Amino acid sequence: MAAMTTPADHDARGQDDGPRALPLPRPLLNRRLAAFGTTIFAEMSALALKTGAINLGQGFPDTDGPEEVREAAVRALRDGRGNQYPPGPGVPELRTAIADHQQRRYGLSFDPDTEVLVTAGATEAIAASLLALLEPGDEVVALEPYYDSYAACIAMAGGTRVPVTLRPHQGRYVLDLDELRAAVTPRTRLILLNTPHNPTGTVLTREELAAVAALAVERDLLVITDEVYEHLVFDGEHIPLASFPGMRERTVTISSAGKTYSFTGWKVGWITASPALVTAVRSAKQFLTYVSAGPFQYAVAEALRLPEMYFTALRDDLRAKRDLLSAGLADAGFEVYRPAGTYFVTTDIRPLGETDGFAFCRALPERCGVVAVPNAVFYDHREQGAPFVRFAFCKQKDVLDEAVTRLRRLAP
Numbered sequence: 001m002a003a004m005t006t007p008a009d010h011d012a013r014g015q016d017d018g019p020r021a022l023p024l025p026r027p028l029l030n031r032r033l034a035a036f037g038t039t040i041f042a043e044m045s046a047l048a049l050k051t052g053a054i055n056l057g058q059g060f061p062d063t064d065g066p067e068e069v070r071e072a073a074v075r076a077l078r079d080g081r082g083n084q085y086p087p088g089p090g091v092p093e094l095r096t097a098i099a100d101h102q103q104r105r106y107g108l109s110f111d112p113d114t115e116v117l118v119t120a121g122a123t124e125a126i127a128a129s130l131l132a133l134l135e136p137g138d139e140v141v142a143l144e145p146y147y148d149s150y151a152a153c154i155a156m157a158g159g160t161r162v163p164v165t166l167r168p169h170q171g172r173y174v175l176d177l178d179e180l181r182a183a184v185t186p187r188t189r190l191i192l193l194n195t196p197h198n199p200t201g202t203v204l205t206r207e208e209l210a211a212v213a214a215l216a217v218e219r220d221l222l223v224i225t226d227e228v229y230e231h232l233v234f235d236g237e238h239i240p241l242a243s244f245p246g247m248r249e250r251t252v253t254i255s256s257a258g259k260t261y262s263f264t265g266w267k268v269g270w271i272t273a274s275p276a277l278v279t280a281v282r283s284a285k286q287f288l289t290y291v292s293a294g295p296f297q298y299a300v301a302e303a304l305r306l307p308e309m310y311f312t313a314l315r316d317d318l319r320a321k322r323d324l325l326s327a328g329l330a331d332a333g334f335e336v337y338r339p340a341g342t343y344f345v346t347t348d349i350r351p352l353g354e355t356d357g358f359a360f361c362r363a364l365p366e367r368c369g370v371v372a373v374p375n376a377v378f379y380d381h382r383e384q385g386a387p388f389v390r391f392a393f394c395k396q397k398d399v400l401d402e403a404v405t406r407l408r409r410l411a412p
Helices: 040-051 067-078 092-106 121-133 148-156 177-183 206-219 275-285 294-303 308-332 357-368 397-410
Strands: 116-119 139-144 160-165 167-169 172-174 188-194 222-226 251-256 269-272 335-337 344-348 388-392
Touching: 040 357, 067 294, 092 116, 092 269, 092 294, 116 121, 116 275, 121 148, 121 188, 121 222, 121 251, 121 269, 121 275, 139 148, 148 160, 148 188, 160 177, 177 206, 188 206, 206 222, 269 275, 308 335, 308 344, 308 397, 357 388, 357 397
Parallel strands: 139 160, 139 188, 188 222, 222 251
Antiparallel strands: 116 269, 167 172, 251 269, 335 344, 344 388
């Protein structure tokens, strides 16, 4: 049977050019997200399951948090609180507890009705903030290496990433303030800041934060601060950027319950900001999850009011685990950057004769039964992070002891 033709298949003289090639199919995934693929955390956690290796890659604790907080969630379920849709901004009890926490800890006053918004974890808070505050083409200055969702969320919002690289110096990663200033252009809309910083473990100092604040005020920039590790500081102190002069009205402060209370699966996060910023972020958030984690919100409200001894014990426990894993990694031949905060430790694999973090991490489960994450996934310019590998220490002590024993097989 002859191929069907249309008038467009004929030239001006009426001659048939024959059947035309079909157009190539359009990719299903839009080009803004096509570069991201599956997260490294999913890949490495799957590798841990496949090989039976100890998973020090993905940052989740292997024990649950306080029993009284878990029981508060059970009580809320049984009492029928939060089993249906909670209020869009979050249940009043949690919003009040968040405002009280900010006042008690940092002297920052927020109205729980207009300046607090509950989200599905910090990741949604970041996504909703960027979707709400960016126009296509706006530039976002972010500290590199960065949590991988930052890049994806900036892309989804149509923004342009402008990385400022933290570099190792004298045992810690430091921010080059001149490089930060040079990264700001007339197209810059906001700075995306993370302190305590994942994956490097750096805690920005008062002087560094003051410089960021001064730059934001001078150039009239918004700032989104990811402060989910605020209670996991071992050296130095955590200082919210919103507490600096001129920053209260231009900062979206993000935190969550997952890291502090070891209930990462509950996905309860929040933002505190001025009424105008909260209204803007809520406008995007309402079309993402709308609401989530109803009964858990009541439990997190109680968690935020735990006595100071809980937070002290948490820091002391994680500090000891940091020191245990850091010493074991050094004994195995890694160069170790001991973190001032978070529950991750970054290492350099070059003393082991290795240079490719991806290849190293993919081979590590078979070599010694441990899973880690290559830091290169957290960089725009992956060569910058090629020799660095991240390990999580939010695990039980006996698990870390066994991991250290296995890692010592790598020692030259």
